[in-house]
Amino acid sequence: MVKHLPYRYRDHSRIAAEASLAARDQGKFREMHLLLLDRSPKLDRGSLIGYAKELKLDVPRFTKDLDTMRHQPELDRDLKLADTLGLYNTPTIFINGVKFLGDRPIEEYRTAIDRELQAAGTGGKNR
Amino acid sequence: MSRRALPPLLLCALLAGAILLPSASFPAEPVSPAALAPLPPPPSPPENPTTPEKVELGKKLFFDRRLSGDGTMNCATCHDPENGFTDALATSLSYPTTRNWRNSPGLVNVAYRKRLFHDGRATSLEEQALFPMMSPFEMNRNLDYLEEVLKTVPAYVEAFQAVFGGEITRQRVAMAISAFERTLLSRDTPLDRHLRGETGALSSRQRAGLDLFLGKAGCATCHNGPNLADDRFHNLGVPEDPKAKEDPRVLATARFVGKVSGFPEYRTLREDPGRFLITKDPADWKAISTPSLREVAATAPYMHNGALGTLQEVIDFYDRGGGDDPMKSPVLRPLGLSREEKESLREFLATGLSGKIPEMRAPVIP
Numbered sequence: 137m138v139k140h141l142p143y144r145y146r147d148h149s150r151i152a153a154e155a156s157l158a159a160r161d162q163g164k165f166r167e168m169h170l171l172l173l174d175r176s177p178k179l180d181r182g183s184l185i186g187y188a189k190e191l192k193l194d195v196p197r198f199t200k201d202l203d204t205m206r207h208q209p210e211l212d213r214d215l216k217l218a219d220t221l222g223l224y225n226t227p228t229i230f231i232n233g234v235k236f237l238g239d240r241p242i243e244e245y246r247t248a249i250d251r252e253l254q255a256a257g258t259g260g261k262n263r
Numbered sequence: 264m265s266r267r268a269l270p271p272l273l274l275c276a277l278l279a280g281a282i283l284l285p286s287a288s289f290p291a292e293p294v295s296p297a298a299l300a301p302l303p304p305p306p307s308p309p310e311n312p313t314t315p316e317k318v319e320l321g322k323k324l325f326f327d328r329r330l331s332g333d334g335t336m337n338c339a340t341c342h343d344p345e346n347g348f349t350d351a352l353a354t355s356l357s358y359p360t361t362r363n364w365r366n367s368p369g370l371v372n373v374a375y376r377k378r379l380f381h382d383g384r385a386t387s388l389e390e391q392a393l394f395p396m397m398s399p400f401e402m403n404r405n406l407d408y409l410e411e412v413l414k415t416v417p418a419y420v421e422a423f424q425a426v427f428g429g430e431i432t433r434q435r436v437a438m439a440i441s442a443f444e445r446t447l448l449s450r451d452t453p454l455d456r457h458l459r460g461e462t463g464a465l466s467s468r469q470r471a472g473l474d475l476f477l478g479k480a481g482c483a484t485c486h487n488g489p490n491l492a493d494d495r496f497h498n499l500g501v502p503e504d505p506k507a508k509e510d511p512r513v514l515a516t517a518r519f520v521g522k523v524s525g526f527p528e529y530r531t532l533r534e535d536p537g538r539f540l541i542t543k544d545p546a547d548w549k550a551i552s553t554p555s556l557r558e559v560a561a562t563a564p565y566m567h568n569g570a571l572g573t574l575q576e577v578i579d580f581y582d583r584g585g586g587d588d589p590m591k592s593p594v595l596r597p598l599g600l601s602r603e604e605k606e607s608l609r610e611f612l613a614t615g616l617s618g619k620i621p622e623m624r625a626p627v628i629p
Contacts (some may be wrong), residue, residue: 222625237340
C-alpha cells in the first residue's frame with residue numbers, strides 16, 4: 137500500500153503526487169511512479185503531461201485531474217495520517233510493522249520480508 | 264594532494280562509527296588482559312554536569328525536528344534508538360536533495376569518547392553536537408535562526424531558565440543534548456562481568472574469541488581500555504564506495520567538506536582524506552578514528568563509509584591484512600585465522616560485547 141507525503145518545500149511535489157493518482161485512476165500508478173522517480177526533478181505540469189502521453193494515458197482526462205487537483209482530499213488524508221504517526225521522511229516503508237526510514241538497498245527489504253515470512257511460518261501459522 | 268600545513272577544519276559531517284581491529288602498531292606479543300577493564304561510571308564534566316532536568320531537556324531536543332532546516336529530521340533520524348542509535352545505512356541519511364558520505368555511528372557509550380567524528384575534529388560532545396545541525400547535507404539548520412525558533416516555545420524558555428539559569432543559546436542546546444547522550448550506556452556485557460571476575464560470564468567460544476582478540480587477531484592493540492578504543496587514527500585501506508563516486512551529490516558533499524577544510528584540490532577530491540583534513544599531516548592521510556567495539560553487533564554496516572556489511576566481513580577484511588591502499592598502516596598483514604578462529608572471534612564480538620541497549624520512545628515535544 138502506498139501513501140503520499142509530498143515534500144512541502146519542493147515546488148512540484150504536490151502536483152507530482154496528483155499525477156501519480158491520476159495515472160492510478162487509469163491503471164498505471166506504478167508506471168507513472170517509476171517514471172517520476174526516473175525523471176525527477178523535471179516534474180512541472182508540462183513534463184507531467186508529457187509523461188502521461190508516454191504512458192498512453194487519456195491525456196485530456198489526466199490534465200483535467202491535475203488542473204482541478206482532483207485528488208487533493210486523498211492527499212490531505214495521507215498527510216494527516218503521516219502527521220498522526222509522526223512520519224516526516226520519504227520514503228518511510230513498513231514491512232509487517234517494522235519501520236525502514238529513508239532510501240535503502242533493495243537487499244535490506246528482501247531480508248526483512250524473508251525474516252517476517254520465516255517468523256510467520258507456513259501460512260502464517262506462527263502468528 | 265598537497266601535504267603542506269593548512270588551517271584547521273571549521274565545519275561538517277556526522278560523528279562516526281567504523282570498526283577497526285588490528286592496527287598501526289601490530290603487537291609482536293599478545294596484549295595483556297589488563298589492557299581491558301569494565302566501564303566505569305560515565306563522566307559528568309564540571310563545565311556541564313549531568314542533572315536529571317538537563318537530561319530530560321536534552322532528550323526533547325534530541326527528538327525535536329525543529330533542529331533541522333526543513334523540519335523533517337531530528338538527531339534520532341540518523342541515531343535511531345531502534346537501530347542501536349544508528350540509521351543502519353552504509354552512508355548516513357541526509358538532508359533532502361543531498362547525500363552524506365560517511366556512516367552514522369552508534370551513540371551507546373559515546374560519553375567515554377575523547378574524540379568525535381570519523382576524523383576526530385571534535386573533542387567533546389558539546390563541541391560535536393552543533394556540527395550536524397548546521398551541516399548542509401545533514402540537518403541544514405542556521406543556528407542563529409534555531410535559537411530564535413526555540414525561543415518562541417514557552418516550555419523551552421522555561422526549561423532553559425530552570426536548567427541553565429539563562430536564555431536559550433546554541434551552546435546550551437549542545438550542552439543539554441550532550442547530557443542526554445551521556446546517559447546512553449551499556450555497562451553490563453558478558454565481557455564486563457568476566458572482567459569483574461564472574462565465573463562463567465563468557466561461554467567457552469566467547470572466551471576463545473577474547474583470547475584471539477587479545478592475541479593472534481591483534482584487535483586489542485587499538486581496541487583497548489574500558490571503552491575498547493584507543494582514540495587514535497589509522498588508515499586501514501578501507502575501499503571507497505565506487506557508486507558514491509558516480510553520484511554528483513556525494514561528490515558535492517566531499518568537495519564541500521574539502522573546501523571548508525582548506526584542502527587546496529577540493530574540486531577534484533574523489534576520496535575521503537580522513538584525519539588529514541584536520542591535521543594536514545601526511546601521516547594522517549585517510550586515517551580514521553578507532554571506534555569503540557561495545558555493542559558493535561547493533562551498529563552494522565561497518566567502517567567510516569559502511570563498506571563492510573557484517574562482522575564476518577570485517578573479520579575477513581582484517582584476516583586479509585586490510586585493504587589495498589598503498590598508504591595504509593604498514594603493519595597490517597594477513598592474520599591466518601582458521602574458520603574456527605574466525606567464528607570464535609565473531610561470537611565474542613557479537614555477543615560478548617553486547618549488553619542492554621537503552622530502550623526509549625520519543626518524548627512529547629513542546
